[in-house]
Amino acid sequence: MNPAVPPRDDILIEIEKATGYTFTNPSLCLKALQTAGCAAAGGQKSLAQVGDAALRLALVTIGYGKGASRGQIDSALRTKASNSHLADQGFERGFDGCVYRIGGVDVSMKMMATAVQAVLGAVFLDCNKNIYRSPTPYPDD
Structure with missing residues (x-):
């Protein structure tokens, strides 16, 4: 574990505040924060795949519900689901x-x-795959 990373409970509090979601299974959240080099079996990569798919599903569903055109939905996907936007x-x-990362990298x-996608995946799985119970992906953006 990286000494610069705060204790487990502090991490959960920070992530829950940032996402607006309280985990029923905190281990999902913690796994989402483990980079590939810090954990066996690739760390957060599988959760990131789930998160990417869940984010796309949420954005398409929200767009559909608002009556957005396919072009508008595609634009939202290109913007909101892009790696640069997620990293920002x-x-x-x-x-x-x-x-969690190796030696202060x-x-x-x-x-x-990848970490943001993994956290979104952890939220999606933790709320029993209910996109309506999950926090809306970055509603203010």
């Missing part, structure tokens, strides 16, 4: 202080985007 959101919310944009 993670850094703005202080996730970089919560990501700086959190890159790619690492941050």
Whole structure:
């Protein structure tokens, strides 16, 4: 574990504040913050795949519900689900202080985007795959 990363309970509090979601299974959240080099079986990569799919599903469903055109939905997907946007959101919310990584390595944009996707995946699984119970992906953006 990186000594710069705060204790487990502090990490959970920070992530829950940043997402607006309280985990019933905190281990999902913590797994989402483990980079590939810090954990067996690739760390957060599988959760990041779930998070990417859940984010896309949420954005398409929200767009559909608002009567958005396919072009508008595609534009939202290109913007909101992009690695650069996800990384920016993670850094703005202080996730970089919560990501477990090997020996003080700086959190890159790619690492941050993967961590945000993994946290979204953890939320999606923790709320029993109910996108309506999950927090809306970055509603203010």
